[in-house]
Amino acid sequence: MELEQQVKELIVEALMLDDVRPENIDAEAPLFVTGLGLDSIDALELAMAVDKKFGVRIRADDDQNKHIFSSVRNLAAYVAQHRSK
Amino acid sequence: MQHTHDVIVIGGGPSGSTAANLVRQAGFSVLVLEREVFPRFHIGESLLPCDLEVFRRLGVDPETEGFLHKAGAEFLDERIGGHTVYTFAEGMPGSPDHAYQVERSKFDHWLLNRAEAVGCEVHQGERMLEATPEALGVRVRTDRAEYTARYLIDATGQDAVLGRRAKTTRQLVDFGLAATFAHYEQLDPEIDRELCVTARGNIKVLFVDEGWHWAIPLGGGKISIGLVTRKKGIDSTWLDQYIAASPFLSRVTRGAVRPRKPGLLSSFSFHNEKQHGSRWGCTGDAACFLDPVFSSGVSLGMVGATHLADTVVLALREGREADPALLDAHATHVAHGYNVFATLVHSFYHSTLLHSLFFAEDPDMDLKRGLTTVLAGDLWRDDNPFQAKLMASKRRRVELVPQLHAAVAPSPI
Structure with a gap:
């Protein structure tokens, strides 16, 4: 499966977004504040899920976070670069 | 008057x-x-x-x-071999430690x-x-x-x-809906020592299918064990079934005496x-x-x-x-x-x-x-x-607001 699609499914699953279908998430739209409207606890939860699924560590207070979590596309790109699973 | x-x-x-x-x-x-x-x-x-x-x-x-001194809380998920210890002494500076x-x-x-x-x-x-x-x-x-x-x-x-x-x-319908619980006494002295001394009196919270358990050592060979669930139809036979399904709980209660049958509470x-x-x-x-x-x-x-x-x-x-x-x-x-x-x-x-x-x-x-x-x-x-x-976190925050009487709401801290 395409990595972006896997990331979308992970977001919905890990954050239990019952009213969101993975295919309806825009890969380029912002995940936080606007867009899906996620917050910093969501970021934390998502980071832990990404670590578990792909073996990619993203620290909660990493300055790069804003960029990594800015969209599904950027998150998938980061995962593709660093994945160990 | x-x-x-x-x-x-x-x-x-x-x-x-x-x-x-x-x-x-x-x-x-x-x-x-x-x-x-x-x-x-x-x-x-x-x-x-x-x-x-x-x-x-x-x-x-x-x-x-x-x-009994309680140093902290332990969380277990025997389904995945998960176990973690939270010790109050490792909280933020100034936080009380036991x-x-x-x-x-x-x-x-x-x-x-x-x-x-x-x-x-x-x-x-x-x-x-x-x-x-x-x-x-x-x-x-x-x-x-x-x-x-x-x-x-x-x-x-x-x-x-x-x-x-x-x-x-x-x-509050989003939380645990029912609980069944009992005290167990005359625990094996080795087990009691393990709970009270080695594990420093920690409460254990076990994640299980459809709910969770508490296991609270009380000292003197006693422990309180409960099951909380969001599943409907609970009755007091569930406690034995769940304890039998947990390696930890069955080991702890082996040979222990239960002075009264499990209690049952709901809508708490x-x-x-x-x-x-x-x-x-x-x-x-x-x-x-x-x-x-x-x-x-x-x-x-x-x-x-x-x-x-x-x-x-x-x-x-x-x-x-x-x-x-x-x-x-x-x-x-x-x-x-x-x-x-x-x-x-x-x-x-x-x-x-x-x-x-x-x-x-x-x-x-x-x-x-x-x-x-x-x-x-x-x-x-x-x-x-x-x-x-x-x-x-707007999606997570729960806000229970008691009714106030004055026109201006006070600040929470």
């Missing part, structure tokens, strides 16, 4: 005893009406470090009673005796029938007599008599939306009970009672006790604590957040420290980044 007492406290559990003790220590006459005759069985045996300051003010020392596990029959009796020792009039086995706040005082009728006072404190626990009569209690999570009015206020479970999972019940009840007593004492000194808005600031202060735990409990049941945090291979120590501080009940500080993030 001639008053028989300055303050009447209905209910002699930990919250009622705390309020009564402190109001009496401030020089006012206090009558405590307790329906039961202590000692009596009760669940909710695990305290939090935030109680240490309350004990100091009550003039009691849990060490002298031999209550708590106690208490057999409630003994603990509640001890606190009620203390209230009597500082001069409260304590009537056990006396049932309140009616409590009527009037303009000039509160009338309380019991199965034995009638009393009048300047102020009434409802500490009737899960009965929440004033709230249920006024129909202001609202069930509720919020009383009207917790105070002219000449009366609620404290402890009579104001709110969330869920047993983080042992917040007794501790928020005692911390809240301390704050309530301080507010009422000042008002009695100044003759302001009839002000319906007297407890507005108190209710807002206490609601902050309940809301932090409510949000955490909501995350426990409805998100992967806590499970992921607990069982991460290499947990973020800053987050762990922040969560430890919340678990200690150290909630009224503004420097905990974990708590700030949690409460800023």
Whole structure:
């Protein structure tokens, strides 16, 4: 499966977004504040899920976070670069 | 109106005893009406470090009673081999570093005796029938007599008599829905040592299918074990089935004696939306009970009672006790604590957040420290980044707002 699609499914699953279908998430739209409207606890939860699924560590207070979590596309790109699973 | 007492406290559990003790220590006459005759069985045996300051003010020392030291909490998920230890001493700077596990029959009796020792009039086995706040005082009728006072404190626990009569209690349906539980005695001495000494009296919380278990060592070969579930149709046979399915719980209870059959409780999570009015206020479970999972019940009840007593004492000194808005600031202060735990409990049941945090291979120590501080009940500080993030999360934040009377809402801290 395409990595972006896997990331979308992970977001919905890990954050239990019952009213969101993975295919309806825009890969380029912002995940936080606007867009899906996620917050910093969501970021934390998502980071832990990404670590578990792909073996990619993203620290909660990493300055790069804003960029990594800015969209599904950027998150998938980061995962593709660093994945160990 | 001639008053028989300055303050009447209905209910002699930990919250009622705390309020009564402190109001009496401030020089006012206090009558405590307790329906039961202590000692009596009760669940909710695990305290939090935030109680240490309350004990100091009550003039009691849990060490002298031999209550078991609780260093922290352990979370287990035997399905994935997950196990983590949260130790209160590893919380944020200044956070109190230990708590106690208490057999409630003994603990509640001890606190009620203390209230009597500082001069409260304590009537056990006396049932309140009616409590009527009037303009000039509160009338309380019991199965034995009638009393009048300047102020009434409802500490009737899960009965929440004033709230249920006024129909202001609202069930919290997102949390645990039912529990079955029992005490086990005469544990194998090796097991008891392991729980009380090696594992430092920690409470164990086990994630299982459809719910979770508590396992609270009480010292002296005793342990309290419970199952909380959101699944419907629970009955008391479930406890044995679940214990048999858990390697840890079956090992701990092997050969132990269960003096009485498992108890069963449901619909215990509720919020009383009207917790105070002219000449009366609620404290402890009579104001709110969330869920047993983080042992917040007794501790928020005692911390809240301390704050309530301080507010009422000042008002009695100044003759302001009839002000319906007297407890507005108190209710807002206490609601902050309940809301932090409510949000955490909501995350426990409805998100992967806590499970992921607990069982991460290499947990973020800053987050762990922040969560430890919340678990200690150290909630009224503004420097905990974990708590700030949690409460800023609109999707997760639970906000239980008691009704206020003044036009301007007070600030929560």
